[in-house]
Amino acid sequence: MKIVIVGGGKVGYALAEQLTREGHDIVVIDNNRKVLAQCTEQLDVIAVEGNGASLRTQREAQVGQSDLLIAATAGDEINLMCCIVAKKLGCARTIARVRNPDYTEQIRFLKNELGLSMAINPERNSAMEIYRMLRFPSFLKRDTFAKGRAQIVEVLLHPDFPYFGKPLSQIGELSRIGALICAVKRGDEVFIPDGRFALQPGDKIYATAPTLNQTGLVHLLGVEVGRIRSVMIVGGSRIAFYLAEQLLSAGIEVHIIERDPERCLALADTLPHAVIINADGSEQQVLRAEGIAESDAVVTLTNMDEENLIISMYAHHMGVPKVITKINRTEYIDVFRDRGIDSVVSPKLLTADGIVRYVRSMYNAEPEAMLALYRLADGMVEAMEFNATAHTHNLGRTLREITLKPNILIACIVREGEVIIPRGDDRLLEDDSVFVVAPAQRKIAELNDIFAPAEEHTV
Amino acid sequence: MNYRMIWFLTRWIMRLEAVFMIPALLISIYHGEHDAVRGLAITMTALVVCSLFFCRKLRRREFFAREGFVTVGLVWIVVSLFGALPFTLSGAIPSYIDAFFETVSGFTTTGASILTNVEAMPFGLLYWRSFTHFLGGMGVLVFVLAIIPLSDSSGGNSLYLLRAESTGPQVGKLVPRMRDTAMILYGIYCALTLLQIVLMLLGGMPVFDAVTTAFGTAGTGGFAIKNDSMASYSTYLQVVVGVFMMLFGVNFNVYFMLFFRSWRKALGSEELRAYLGVMGASIGMIALDLIVRRGLHFFNALHQAGFQVSSIMTTTGFATTDFNTWPVFSKFILMTVMILGACAGSTGGGIKIARLVILFKSARNNTMKMLRPRRVDRVRMDGQSLDEETISGTYTYLAVYAIIAIVSMLLISLDDMDVETTVSAVLATLNNIGPGFGVVGPAGNYHAYSDFSKIVLSLDMLLGRLELFPMLMMFVPSIWHRGRDRA
Numbered sequence: 010m011k012i013v014i015v016g017g018g019k020v021g022y023a024l025a026e027q028l029t030r031e032g033h034d035i036v037v038i039d040n041n042r043k044v045l046a047q048c049t050e051q052l053d054v055i056a057v058e059g060n061g062a063s064l065r066t067q068r069e070a071q072v073g074q075s076d077l078l079i080a081a082t083a084g085d086e087i088n089l090m091c092c093i094v095a096k097k098l099g100c101a102r103t104i105a106r107v108r109n110p111d112y113t114e115q116i117r118f119l120k121n122e123l124g125l126s127m128a129i130n131p132e133r134n135s136a137m138e139i140y141r142m143l144r145f146p147s148f149l150k151r152d153t154f155a156k157g158r159a160q161i162v163e164v165l166l167h168p169d170f171p172y173f174g175k176p177l178s179q180i181g182e183l184s185r186i187g188a189l190i191c192a193v194k195r196g197d198e199v200f201i202p203d204g205r206f207a208l209q210p211g212d213k214i215y216a217t218a219p220t221l222n223q224t225g226l227v228h229l230l231g232v233e234v235g236r237i238r239s240v241m242i243v244g245g246s247r248i249a250f251y252l253a254e255q256l257l258s259a260g261i262e263v264h265i266i267e268r269d270p271e272r273c274l275a276l277a278d279t280l281p282h283a284v285i286i287n288a289d290g291s292e293q294q295v296l297r298a299e300g301i302a303e304s305d306a307v308v309t310l311t312n313m314d315e316e317n318l319i320i321s322m323y324a325h326h327m328g329v330p331k332v333i334t335k336i337n338r339t340e341y342i343d344v345f346r347d348r349g350i351d352s353v354v355s356p357k358l359l360t361a362d363g364i365v366r367y368v369r370s371m372y373n374a375e376p377e378a379m380l381a382l383y384r385l386a387d388g389m390v391e392a393m394e395f396n397a398t399a400h401t402h403n404l405g406r407t408l409r410e411i412t413l414k415p416n417i418l419i420a421c422i423v424r425e426g427e428v429i430i431p432r433g434d435d436r437l438l439e440d441d442s443v444f445v446v447a448p449a450q451r452k453i454a455e456l457n458d459i460f461a462p463a464e465e466h467t468v
Numbered sequence: 469m470n471y472r473m474i475w476f477l478t479r480w481i482m483r484l485e486a487v488f489m490i491p492a493l494l495i496s497i498y499h500g501e502h503d504a505v506r507g508l509a510i511t512m513t514a515l516v517v518c519s520l521f522f523c524r525k526l527r528r529r530e531f532f533a534r535e536g537f538v539t540v541g542l543v544w545i546v547v548s549l550f551g552a553l554p555f556t557l558s559g560a561i562p563s564y565i566d567a568f569f570e571t572v573s574g575f576t577t578t579g580a581s582i583l584t585n586v587e588a589m590p591f592g593l594l595y596w597r598s599f600t601h602f603l604g605g606m607g608v609l610v611f612v613l614a615i616i617p618l619s620d621s622s623g624g625n626s627l628y629l630l631r632a633e634s635t636g637p638q639v640g641k642l643v644p645r646m647r648d649t650a651m652i653l654y655g656i657y658c659a660l661t662l663l664q665i666v667l668m669l670l671g672g673m674p675v676f677d678a679v680t681t682a683f684g685t686a687g688t689g690g691f692a693i694k695n696d697s698m699a700s701y702s703t704y705l706q707v708v709v710g711v712f713m714m715l716f717g718v719n720f721n722v723y724f725m726l727f728f729r730s731w732r733k734a735l736g737s738e739e740l741r742a743y744l745g746v747m748g749a750s751i752g753m754i755a756l757d758l759i760v761r762r763g764l765h766f767f768n769a770l771h772q773a774g775f776q777v778s779s780i781m782t783t784t785g786f787a788t789t790d791f792n793t794w795p796v797f798s799k800f801i802l803m804t805v806m807i808l809g810a811c812a813g814s815t816g817g818g819i820k821i822a823r824l825v826i827l828f829k830s831a832r833n834n835t836m837k838m839l840r841p842r843r844v845d846r847v848r849m850d851g852q853s854l855d856e857e858t859i860s861g862t863y864t865y866l867a868v869y870a871i872i873a874i875v876s877m878l879l880i881s882l883d884d885m886d887v888e889t890t891v892s893a894v895l896a897t898l899n900n901i902g903p904g905f906g907v908v909g910p911a912g913n914y915h916a917y918s919d920f921s922k923i924v925l926s927l928d929m930l931l932g933r934l935e936l937f938p939m940l941m942m943f944v945p946s947i948w949h950r951g952r953d954r955a
Contacts, residue, residue, distance in 0.1 A: 011644075034644040042855060050533075050627055055644040 010034070011075040012368070013100070015061030015091045016082035017044040019337060020106065020131065022052075023361040024079060027388075028368065029053050031452070036070045062090040064098075073098035077126075077371070079364060080105045085112060092123055102126040102371065104364055108133075108247065127367055131356040134363060136251030139333055139354055143256070143306055146234040146331040147227045149213070149351050152383050153220060154394050155423035155442050161191070161217045161383060161392055165351055167231040168210055178204030186225035187430045188218035191420040191446040194386045197343075201390070201416045201446060215385050215392075217420045217444065219428040234330045237305040238262060243290035243320050244311030245272050248335065248356070250279065252308065257282050264299060266290040291316045296323065306331040314338055321350050342387070369454075379454070380442070391449050392420065395456040397441040402457050409433035412461040418446045419459075473531055474539045477629075479519040480612055481543050485550060486515040488603065489596065492554075495676075496592025504590035507558030515550055536628025537941040540609060544930055545942075547608060548572045551600055560593050565919045572926040574600030575608075576933035577815060579690025579785035579902030582915045582922070586695050591676065594693050598680035604933065605687025605716075605815035606657050607633040614650035632938045636812020636822050637862050638854075642724050656723045657815070661686040664712045671704045685712045688816040690785025690902040697787040697910060703771065706788050710775040717782030717810030718743065719822075738850055743811050743821045750777045750805050754798045761795045773798075781805040783817035785902025792909035799905060806895050817900030817932050819869065825849060826862045868936050873898055876928050880921040893917070897928040 010033045014021050017039040025035050025048060035054040038061040039045050045056035059066030061082060072078055078095040080088035085107045092103035104127040107116060116128045145151045150163040166173075172180045177190060192215040193200045193208065200206065208214070218226045227233050240256055242249045245267030253263045253276075263283040267273050273287040288295040290311065301307060307324040309317035314336050321334040322345075333352040336342060342353055366382050381394040397404065403411045408419065408431055421444035422429045422437070429435055437443070447453050489512050496504040548571045554560075555567035566582045573580045574597055583589065589597070603611070609629050626646045631639045641649040661682050668678040677693060684691050692698060698706055718740060725734035734740075754773035758764045764772070772789050779786045780802050791802060809818010829847045837843055846853035876894045885893075885907055892904030893914070903910040914922065931939045941947055 029644075034648075036644055049641075053626070053644065053646050055641050 010077065010368070011036070011071075012077045012079065013038065013067075013070050013072050013075045013095070015039075015078065015080045015088070017041070017048045017056075018081065018083065019357040020081045020360050021079075022048060023357050024081065024364055025052050025054050027361055027365050031365070031369070033368070036075070038066055038070050062087050062094060064094055067091075067094050067098055072100050075100050076102065077368065078103045081360075082106075085109050089119065089123060089125075092125055096124045104129060104367065106131065106360065110247065110250070127364075129360055129363055131360040132247040133251050134359050135248045135335070135354050135356040136255060138359055139248070139252050139308055140255045140259075142333055142352055142354075143237050143240065143261075143308075143331065144259075146237050146306065147230075147232045154381055154383075154444060155421070155428065158220055158423060158426065159217060159421050159428045159444070160220050161215060161385075161420075161444075162226070163213065163215050163385065164230050164232055165213050166208060166210065170208070170210070170231050172208060173210055174207050176205050176207050177202055182229050184430070184432075186218065186222045186229060187428070188216050188222075188226055188229070189418075189420055189430045190214050190216050191392070191418050192385055192390045194389075199386045199389045199448070201418050201448065213386070215390070215446075217392075217430070219430075235305070237331060239264070239304050240306045240308060241266070241296075241299065241301060241304040243296075243307065243309045244317075244335075245269070245276050245285070246310050246312065249308075249310045250276065252310075253280050253283050264304070266295065266299060291320060293323065296320070301329065302327045304329055306333065308333045308335075310335050314341075318345060318350060325350070384449070385446075389449055390446060391453070392444065392446045393453060395443050395445065397437060397439055397443055397456060399439055400457070401437070401439070402460050404437055404439055407434050407436050411437065413459050414447075414451070414461050416448055417451070417453075417459045420444045420446045470531065470535050474535055474542065477539050477609070477612065478543055478546055480616060481547060481608055482515045482519040482550065484608070484612070485547055486512040486519075488599065489515075489554070492592045492596040492599065494592075495595050496590060499591045501558075501590035501592055503558040504554065504560065504592040507554035507556070507560070508592060508596070510557050511550060511553040514553065531626065531628060533628050534941075534947060536632045537938045538947060540629060540632040540934060540938040541930075541942040543609060544575065544934060544938075548575055548926075548930075551575065551596075554593060554596060558590065558593060560589055563919075565922055566915075569914065569922045569926050570597065571600060572929050573897075573902070574598075574689065574691060575604035576900050576929040577601050577604050577687040577689040577783070577817065578897055578900040578929045578932075579684065580897055580908070580925070580929070581691065581902070581913050582917075584913060584915055586693060589693075595676070595680060598683040598689070598691050598693070601687035601689030601691060602661070602683040603687070605689065606654060609633045610650050610653060613646055614654050633934065634813060635817075635935055636719070636820055637826060637858055637865070638812070638822075642721065652724060653720055656720050656727075657686060660712070660715060660723075664708065667708050668705055671702060671708060673701065673705055681709060682712075684786065685709055685784060686716055686815065688713065688716050688782045688784040688810065688814070688900070690779070692786060698775070699788050706771070706775055709786060710778045713778045713782045713784045713786070714747065716784075717778075717814050717816040719811040719813035721813055722811075736850070738825055739811050739822045742825050746805065746808060746821070747777060747781055750781065750801050754794075754801055757795050757798045761797075776802065777805060780901060781808065781816075781818075782810045782814070783899050783901045785896070787903060787910035790909065790911045792905055792911060803892065803895065803905075806892075806899055806901055809899055819866070819899075822849075823862050823865060826854065826859060827866065830859050830862070865936065868940070869898075872928070872931060872936065876924055879924045880917065883916075883918050883921050885916070893925065894928060897925045898932040900929060900932045 012028055012033050013036045014025055015038045017037045025037055029035050029052055036057060037048045037054050038057045040060055042058060045058055048054055049056045057070040072095045078100045080091035082088055088105040092105045095103050103125055105125055107128045108130050113130060148162040148164055151160055153160045190202055193202055194213040239262035241264045243266045245265050249265055256263050265276060265283055266286045266288055268289050270287050273285050277285045286299055301324055307329045309320045311317055317334050321332045324332045334350050335354050339355045339358055369379060369382055379393050379395055383392040385392055419431050422431050423442040445459055453459060489508050493508045552567035552571040556564045561567040569582055610633055613626055642652055643649050664682045664685060665678050680693050694700055698709060722734045722737055722740055751773045755769040758769040775788045776791050807819055808824055809820050810816025812820045812822035833845050833847055847859055873894055877890055881890050889906030889908055893908045896902055896904035907916055908914055
């Protein structure tokens, strides 16, 4: 597919990187030559210099012949303008980044008027992501699928986890609660484990399980964290506003520490139930005085990655059960992994993920297509949800009879609302919802891609 | 530095070179040339065996400017070293230095030869010699970019390769994907070559002659398979070759735009107009000179001037007449277009018309600035303003070019040839033309030079083809520093 991205900044670059890897032809428009040079040197894309909202630039970038335009410049108005022009030129779909809360209410209205296919608000998305993390504090990350009936969770194993060194197939507890470990991240490597795989301290695991048996899973993995009742947010950014709004409506106590007095006033106006503190959140005195040690969770949302990292490390040091860090420069995340920075949110990656998901679904509009995509372990592994249709191979066979390509796992089957964590005797039937885990480089686009070539599975 | 990646690419190229020798081998077998068969077979085995060494796993596919330069420089040297083997092993060119000179001359599309009697060469080797032109014209690494999915995980890093191997001050992609870009370039290249072969076959040229001549034209190389170059072919064939030389000297972007029917953009290209303008003016002046001084017929003068200017300006080096005997004015014009060269992004050599246009405009701007010191102005080309880096890059290029030319002249002057020969030998190799004036003129060759001078001239050819910097980088010690990353 031909995709034009306006704005080669943080989000634009992340998008271009991901979408070229998925095999799309990318044109990047930006008015900064340095930015463009970086894009063309590091990525397999072509660059057009100019104002992305101008007709001339868009003509030069052949927006009219493209399938999708993504406007991700810093300005909401420019982004919307880009989409209007693109639509007029005949570009089938447009996505705009609109982040001003003043516009969010009108988005549906704007969408219809401008033929906008999707409006994306990175701050709001980040806030929602953080909110989900705080709702289930035991997990570093949690996503649900099959209409919420099953979940996939990311967990850093506790050093006291009793089953280290034991092959997975011999941990009876796992199958009793219906959980399946579908990927393990150890150091820089990712494994898709089979029954002989043994866990080690320091492993980060990704497990699927029915949503109903939440407590069993948490108990087994030894990651119990009590419900979160009070949250301290450092940095009163837009994300903080959206997050506080959500938390307050869920009855959670919110403290926001913000340096800028004017911003504090604005927050106090819009969030009457939150405790707003005007102070420098990077000062230890302030954090201690405001009771960082007593908070159930700390979320660092300042504009400086460095400050966020230091405050998060300090919070972790003080024994705060749940610490969430916002990071813009994700290249360095790995360096901080072992220092108490486990739950990381990157607005840029979240936005890119959201758009990539949309692009994939638009690319495969057939019924065999992927219903949902989750990227695990920094994008090294993908978890995908498919519907089994009449065209799916191997229908009616048991999983024991089916040979999959190496390193691919059927993690979960949902049949008529029932979640099945599959074993060898389970069968694949039509209309099943199948959840597949595979390394990202396999580029699975439809369900039939997971089966090994025909000559092998006759054996 | 990512040594494994460099070696990975080099291995690919070596295997490809072995594959490309297959047609030559078949031709030799067909003609029963046992020596040539032996030479080619040994070389192919050597290439395959060497490429099997050190197949260690690629840890990173990362690729930066440094690796790009080194890979391109290294690959061209390796390819030439191996490409020369069949000539020596078969005994066709007994001296390895001579064979190396001949092969470098082939890959760099120079067309300078040390052979005194081309017609005595085995057919298989003649084919290989001409095929090196075809391969070198568009670039060996561009070919690799077209066939192996490098960009899959290494992103656009491969742009560094394209940049180091393609010609001109600004190298960009035609379409978003590097692989598609490389394929389009090769597609245009092959289509034009095929068209030429067909037109020449229609003119009654034997198949072998047509194919080798087309290779020589396409790469703007200039190896002919006759001792008198193109002189013995019919006028029709000479015109076809003349026109196609001119076509291969045009920036390939123009053909890409024509393909998509952007007529105005394609034909309005400032470089194209300057190229055609310079060429037309040179032809006119030489034709006039020939008519007045040598009393040639109007059409004959136009034909001879046209072919020679097209051949020299695109840096091909075919000849239909011995222009060494022309008046000095005509020879001087030829010498000038020798240095100017063809368009950027073509298969030709020389300084490139695009650089000339940039230099000219920038010089004009700077001169105007003397009148109005506060004036701010940008250098524009095709309506787009150029950044300062491109302009200063062009000046740098010119300076380095001059230094290399003068040093090379000094070095080969040790052989004590006359000044005309010495100057034109360096210009003809550095600009990838082939024949110069005097001893190295179209009727002569480079046989008389010493081995030392042949090596110097071989380096000049490589420097010229790769536009100086990738080759120069090979001599910068710090680029080889291993550092801590033992990749």
